[in-house]
Amino acid sequence: MAGVTRWTGREVGLLREALRKSGKDFAALVGVSHRQLVTWENRGETIRLRPGNQEALDTLLTRAGIDAQQRFAALLTEKAAVEHDERAEELLRSDPHSVKHPVDGKIMVLIEEGIYLSGAEDIPIWVEAFRIDAYPTTNADYERFVRATGHRPPKHWPGGRYPDNLFDHPVVWVTWYDASAYAAWAGKALPTSAQWEKAARGPKGRKYPWGDDPTAAKCNVQDSEIGHTTPVSRYQSGVSPYGVFDMCGNAWEWCSTTTEKGRYELKGSAFTSPFTRSAPSLTNDANATMSDNDTSFRCISLLTK
Template sequence: MATGGVTRWTGREIALLREALRMDGEEFAAKVGISHRQLKNWEGRGATISPRPSNQAALDTLHSTAPLAAQWRFAQMLTEHAAVGHDERTEELLRRDPRTVRHPVDGKVMALVEEGIYLSGAGNSSVWLNEFRIDVYPTTNLDYEGFVRATGHKPPQHWPTGGRCPSGLRDHPVVWVTWHDANAYAHWAGKALPTARQWEKAARGPKGRAYPWGEEPTAAKCNTAESGIGSTTPVARYQSGVSPYGVQDLCGNVWEWCSTPGTDGPDRYQLKGSAFSSPFERAAPALENAANSSMKDNDTGFRCISPT
């Protein structure tokens, strides 16, 4: 008999079971005895929703009576998802760092950036910012899939037909997203895109480090063009590049959209952090960059903030 059963169903496991059974939403909902709208709500809320006992029993039955091949697919997807969603380092961070919490909508771990002055920009001007929380890691393809499933938002162009993120890229930052896409995700999650100053403070700390890890321009601590990788990497790969607030992957990998308008023309927004496609010299958090809000590329993503 195939393994892969669950002791408690949440929207996250339900979405995986539907995929394993290769059913569309309406067919799956009918099998469970619920409306298609209810199913979309479950899948959209992910691990934050747990159906009532009668629905849990229906899901148990649907799983146990599924064809053996579907049960094996489900077991494999559960294993893959656990590897991405429950990274041991992330769980350790939640246990040991009282500044971190898991967001109730998208499930992302967020770090606290305390209120106060920080040294901002190339001139290290003293700037006061109120307290906020910021995602420890950029928004991944798996994170973005939850948003797409909940809202029907158009998936990125590099995803295969069907609106599911590529299994090999689940823990990579989502790319091919415009500023409007990033802002829509933030709104759905009850968050916001960071201002350029919030992003910079999360990266540099209150004392204005040149880089998240310190003053040394160490290209090996992030995924920029010098790495020779030529593509995105898992968001937890460069642990030594962590900022004073415990925020990861701020330099390199992908440019990150901010909510601050650009200063070089209308309908443009600032980007921070550089990317795998750019030289390390562009990665310093104090530097400015901007792009049109409709721009999307294979090296541009985002992360979110929320008030405390």
């Protein structure tokens, strides 16, 4: 059973439900008043519990029976799925050019044809219209692909299933071949480095997706001192001009552009990268067989004429 990184009122309510306890009985187990428990649950994710309360909840979860732990894990996953779907539906409502892909169900945004300013020297380059995933491929997305095809799951999935607390984190430990197999299954493709960069910078050559100010707080990079991946929709203030998330930090993303035989470009930087390496104009590459805890991908689809 994966632990809880940070307890909020949301997780408290789910644990109480998994243990099938009344409010008063659960409060007694944690060592707080019933009124305090009600406050936690009503405030949900907006409240951060004190270290002593977090330790008490950690202990309670550890000592719970396996059935209760499994119920708690299932409730966490169901809650995350609902929240993920709500974010997707909101994106569809707010952007009339967004669509939900018929195979993998991911939200894709339109990148219109035209010139964009490429690279550190802002060279004008023409790119045909395409759609790109608004979010990187998550563990939940990748699990649907694994179940449908029997493809090998990533090495960090215990028992062949992603950890419950990584539901909406970018899938990592995937090679370029793994990413390409997912894209083929979904009827999509990996983006070229030019497509990826235009989606990140917009047509006018922003230095970062959000503008020209070097603000490390708008992305998950080494300077943020988080030390691991984060949910793909976390950085609301760091989206690109087209509404594309996580184009700086969190995880490097495979592209279809080759640098030499057997090597492909990576874009976007990761939680392991210093902010100075996060600008979308910068390039990186790796052998197609490389996989790491900071490497992921997203897909594109071309528009039919």
